[in-house]
Amino acid sequence: MIVVVEYGMGNLGSILNMLKKVGAEAKSSSRAEDILSADKLILPGVGSFDHGMEHLNNLNLIEPLNQAANEQGKPILGICLGAQLLTQGSEEGKLPGLGWFDATTVRIKAAPLKVPHMGWNIAQPLKPSVLFQDLPDPARFYFVHSYRMVCDSPVDRLCHTPYGMEFTSGIERDNLAGLQFHPEKSHKFGIILMRNFAERFGNA
Numbered sequence: 001m002i003v004v005v006e007y008g009m010g011n012l013g014s015i016l017n018m019l020k021k022v023g024a025e026a027k028s029s030s031r032a033e034d035i036l037s038a039d040k041l042i043l044p045g046v047g048s049f050d051h052g053m054e055h056l057n058n059l060n061l062i063e064p065l066n067q068a069a070n071e072q073g074k075p076i077l078g079i080c081l082g083a084q085l086l087t088q089g090s091e092e093g094k095l096p097g098l099g100w101f102d103a104t105t106v107r108i109k110a111a112p113l114k115v116p117h118m119g120w121n122i123a124q125p126l127k128p129s130v131l132f133q134d135l136p137d138p139a140r141f142y143f144v145h146s147y148r149m150v151c152d153s154p155v156d157r158l159c160h161t162p163y164g165m166e167f168t169s170g171i172e173r174d175n176l177a178g179l180q181f182h183p184e185k186s187h188k189f190g191i192i193l194m195r196n197f198a199e200r201f202g203n204a
Contacts, residue, residue, distance in 0.1 A: 045081025075202025
C-alpha cells in the first residue's frame with residue numbers, strides 16, 4: 001500500500017489517479033499509524049515552505065515521517081513542495097525542514113526569464129536510478145515553482161534542469177527521493193516514473 005500523506009498542502013487527487021493508472025494500491029491519509037504501516041509514502045505539496053512544515057507539525061506527522069524514513073527505511077517520494085521539505089530549510093521561511101538531505105531551498109533567480117518557472121522542461125539524469133528506468137534521455141516533465149533545491153552533496157543529485165541556469169530538479173539517496181516537477185501531471189513520462197516508484201523504487 002502506498003500512502004499519500006494528506007496534510008492540506010497538495011493535490012492528492014491527481015497523484016491518486018496516476019497511481020491507480022499504473023496499477024498501484026494507494027490511499028491518502030493524515031494518520032500516523034497509516035504512515036508507519038505503509039509500504040511506501042508520497043509527500044506531495046503546493047504552497048509555501050513554512051506553511052507545509054506548520055501543517056505537518058500541527059498534525060503531529062513529523063515524528064512518524066522521521067521514523068518511517070530513518071528507522072523503517074520506507075521508500076519515500078517528495079513532489080514539488082514535498083521535495084523541498086526534505087531539505088534543511090528554505091529562503092522562503094524560517095522553519096527547519098525535515099532535513100533528510102544535505103540541501104537547502106532558495107528562490108529562483110532566472111532573469112530575464114519568468115518566475116515562477118512554469119510549464120514543460122527536461123529533467124536530465126545525473127546518475128542511474130530506477131525512477132528514470134525506461135524513460136527517454138532526457139525526459140520532459142511539468143514544472144511550476146518559484147524556489148529550487150541546492151544540494152550540497154553531489155552524489156545525492158538525481159537530475160538537473162535548464163532554466164537560465166542548471167538547477168537540481170531531483171534528489172535521491174537510498175530509500176528517499178524528491179522531485180521538483182510534477183510526475184502526476186506529466187502524462188506518458190509521469191506514468192513511467194510513477195510506475196517505477198510503485199514497482200521498483202526501494203525494492204531490494
